[in-house]
Amino acid sequence: MKNILLFGAGKSATSLIEYLLTNAPRQKWHITVADHDIMLIKSKTGKSYYVTPAALDIRDQAARQKLIQETDLVISLLPPALHITVAKDCLEFGKNLLTASYIDPEVRKLEKDIEKAGLLFMYEMGLDPGIDHMSAMKLIHSIEKKGGQISAFRSYCGGLISPESNDNPWQYKISWNARNIVLAGNSGAVYREKGKVKEVSYQQLFDQSKTIQIPSLGKLAYYPNRDSLGYMSAYKLEDIPTFMRATLRYPDFCEGWSTLLKLGLTDDTTKLQTDNLSYFDWTCQQFKPDPRLSHEENIAQHLSISAKSKIIRQLKFLGLLSNDPVHLGEQTNANVLQHVVETRLGMQSSDKDMIVMTHEIEFERRGMTTKLHSYMVALGDDNIHTAMAKTVGLPLGIMAKLLLQQKVSLTGLQIPIMPDIYNPVLKELEEYNIRFEESFE
Structure with missing residues (x-):
């Protein structure tokens, strides 16, 4: 035994x-x-x-x-x-x-x-990390064994909600550790693109408007993931001009999360007392609201967006424009946000999640340039067997x-x-x- x-x-x-x-x-x-x-x-x-x-x-x-x-x-x-x-x-x-x-x-x-x-x-x-390494290395070894010279490697992976359960303005529900979601990307990202090292700060990370086409799913947004350069030696691709690992999300999520970041709501360094704050007060820490304006108008004015925009709908969905009390004691903003997303973006019993992973590898063999696409889509059975x-x-x-x-x-x-x-x-x-x-x- x-x-x-x-x-x-x-x-x-x-x-x-x-x-x-x-x-x-x-x-x-x-x-x-x-x-x-x-x-x-x-x-x-x-x-x-x-x-x-x-x-x-x-x-x-x-x-x-x-x-x-x-x-x-x-x-x-x-x-x-x-x-x-x-x-x-x-x-x-x-x-x-x-x-x-x-x-x-x-x-x-x-x-x-x-x-x-x-x-x-x-x-x-x-x-991710795991299946991404294994599936990528299988492709890389196969290309190299046939004499291919790799010039670009891009790998993308995301834990998403399946299309049939995609029913909120964030286009996202939690299928794993909520704290990891709240703190994702807080160290920024670094990767190589066309021979140049690119560094993206946390503040800029979710502003990416770049998308990738996934068969049967359409366009997904992506943002670079942590330190891609650290894997170039592990993959034995130290000399190639382009190497990036990235996270996939639906485009609306990236827009909304960028807003939370701009409002300072993902900060995990400073604690504040929340017992006397409403969620609207908590959301407005960076500015003083105008009492003559509605909650929606105040936030919209601060962000320079329309009060009828998708961003406002997202914030309302999370309850961040409400007068309900936070009442969580002394917490960092990240801890409060974790509580919010666990409450508002949790999977229901009938919900199904979805994993999407794709690799794009450009290589040359016998004078011909080829681009290989490899993708995997896996669906959960329910909110437990995800x-x-x-x-x-x-x-x-x-x-x-x-x-x-x-x-x-x-x-x-x-x-x-x-x-x-x-x-x-x-x-x-x-x-x-x-x-x-x-x-x-």
Whole structure:
């Protein structure tokens, strides 16, 4: 019997837990799911013989380390800042670790020790990062194997609401961690375009009017994602003129979010007392409203837009022009906004989300320039079995199976960019209708 320990039972854990439990009888696994919310765990595990729910405060070192010592493999779906705590324990007790989060500077400091211990810490093994790496590297390796010289690489991914559930002026509903949504892009972005390094500040990020055409969906907006340049060496594309990774949204979302940013409502640095504020007061922190004007007219005048504009409709939909009290105590604006979007943009039980991922690769072969388009659209089943949960959780589950079946000999701190990983994982993902279509021009 092999033991798997999963930290975190949140939104992205649903499909992973189901995958592990489905495979448990045949693979002879036992799964321990640890989270601070025992009822949340039980809602996702049921009464399976192959699972043990464990109520855990991740700060409880003794309890945490006891669970890690007793397992064969650790998977972490904790908030990114907590992975390092688990990683250090895994290193101390000689356990392999899988997570969907980015490699951060703290775990990078452990890189030599992980390699020396002969362990595998596979980071970025989810959707984005994760499936994006695997599908991109499969294309890149195939092009290069046939003698193609790549000159441009662009990769786009977005967690969106499906067209049938797209019924609000934001064209967005939450299918994953709301805090990540609120803070997305706050470090700006850097990428390379036609040989020049482009830097985009947080203040400018959502002003992008650029769009990309997706088959059957039409135009989606995009904005560059974090530090694209950091992946050029990993992809072995250091010398190409154009390299960008980007996030996809419906165009209306980008317009609306740019407005929230301009109003200062995404700030996470300064706390303010909200108990005596209405939502309209909170929204108007940057200026003094004119009592002779309506709430809509005040905001419109401040933003230099029409009081009947789509932006005003978006703000009203979030309740930001209402006189309702905020009453959340002392909070940062980002915390208040997180509460707002969780309340107003939550998925309903019948809602379905959608993941869209696409790669555009330009290359030359035998004197001919070609542009390859590869895209994937995955739909959720409902607000629990979301496309986000599938695409984040299933790659982790498949990777866990490969490791426990001893089909992976890789060690060290890694991301999934090698054929021994991406070929079997992408192949099995197709069984769950997560597959890419390709076209050329």
